[in-house]
Amino acid sequence: MKTNGKPMIEVDGLVRKFGDRAVLNDISFNVHLGDTLVIMGGSGCGKSTLLRHMIGSMKPTSGTVKLFGEEITGMKEREIIRIRLRFGMLFQSGALLASLTVGENVALPLLQHTNKSDDEIQEIVEQKLQMVGLTGFEDLRPDEISGGMKKRVGLARALALDPELLFSDEPTSGLDPIMTAVIDELTLKLTRGKGMTAVVVSHDMTSAFRIATRMIMLGHGGIVAQGTPDEIRASSNPEVQQFIKGEPDGPIPLNLSQDEHEHHQHVKPRPFVRARHRFHHKTG
Ligand SMILES: Nc1ncnc2c1ncn2[C@@H]1O[C@H](COP(=O)(O)OP(=O)(O)OP(=O)(O)O)[C@@H](O)[C@H]1O
Numbered sequence: 001m002k003t004n005g006k007p008m009i010e011v012d013g014l015v016r017k018f019g020d021r022a023v024l025n026d027i028s029f030n031v032h033l034g035d036t037l038v039i040m041g042g043s044g045c046g047k048s049t050l051l052r053h054m055i056g057s058m059k060p061t062s063g064t065v066k067l068f069g070e071e072i073t074g075m076k077e078r079e080i081i082r083i084r085l086r087f088g089m090l091f092q093s094g095a096l097l098a099s100l101t102v103g104e105n106v107a108l109p110l111l112q113h114t115n116k117s118d119d120e121i122q123e124i125v126e127q128k129l130q131m132v133g134l135t136g137f138e139d140l141r142p143d144e145i146s147g148g149m150k151k152r153v154g155l156a157r158a159l160a161l162d163p164e165l166l167f168s169d170e171p172t173s174g175l176d177p178i179m180t181a182v183i184d185e186l187t188l189k190l191t192r193g194k195g196m197t198a199v200v201v202s203h204d205m206t207s208a209f210r211i212a213t214r215m216i217m218l219g220h221g222g223i224v225a226q227g228t229p230d231e232i233r234a235s236s237n238p239e240v241q242q243f244i245k246g247e248p249d250g251p252i253p254l255n256l257s258q259d260e261h262e263h264h265q266h267v268k269p270r271p272f273v274r275a276r277h278r279f280h281h282k283t284g
Pocket residue numbers: 018023041042043044045046047048049050092
């Protein structure tokens with residue numbers, strides 16, 4: 001389990017371009033065993049993209065990512081699977097399979113990666129659903145549960161294999177304050193209690209300050225600020241202060257600049273042409 005004092009995650013010089021625009025532009029940081037790193041930053045600044053690179057589902061334009069001391073950036077899919085057994089990922093959308101029940105979704109990693117019996121899997125599924133407050137919802141399908149419930153099912157699935165490392169994209173978005181506190185307590189129990197390492201993307205500052213041991217704020221393709229929660233709270237950077245206080249006016253612009261959107265223009269279709277096409281098909 002220990003990584004010989006080495007960091008659990010090493011991100012080094014990570015660059016990711018979409019078209020000409022570098023969404024991530026030379027990002028470097030480490031995450032150590034037992035840490036809970038909260039990544040924050042404005043909508044569209046690249047948080048989910050960064051997570052996708054950290055789990056090896058996207059390849060960087062340049063730079064490297066190491067998990068558990070092994071570089072995953074150059075790995076083939078088959079090699080990444082071996083590493084994937086050691087971490088869980090909660091996607092921002094939940095990413096549940098619509099044709100499977102809640103219980104089957106949580107069971108999926110166990111069916112794919114272990115030889116456990118149905119009874120054993122059943123027991124684990126019940127335990128994980130209980131952890132996220134969803135006992136008794138096993139047989140429902142994703143379209144029969146709320147957005148916040150989908151998030152919690154996604155978390156239960158991410159925890160199914162008892163990972164050493166958890167990546168979590170907005171685990172508390174769409175949850176009420178009480179359920180947010182329940183999920184934060186669960187995170188604390190797994191990290192502080194059991195030594196799990198976590199990387200959590202969050203907009204929810206109450207939750208972020210409750211769970212973080214380290215924080216990174218992303219912006220303009222880079223790291224605007226990083227440090228302990230106390231250091232971030234005391235930051236003299238006006239962007240950090242605007243973000244953590246949720247103020248509408250400040251240095252963070254409401255819209256991406258024209259320049260940042262430029263790369264979209266060459267693929268721009270005629271206005272609404274596709275939408276009209278579908279509309280006529282449906283009604284005509
Ligand atoms: N596959 C892709 N192709 C082109 N552009 C992409 C792709 N994925 C992400 N982007 C762009 O990268 C930028 C960052 O997107 P990302 O989803 O990482 O933002 P985010 O910080 O997670 O935002 P939010 O807080 O709203 O979830 C956006 O401008 C998005 O349009």
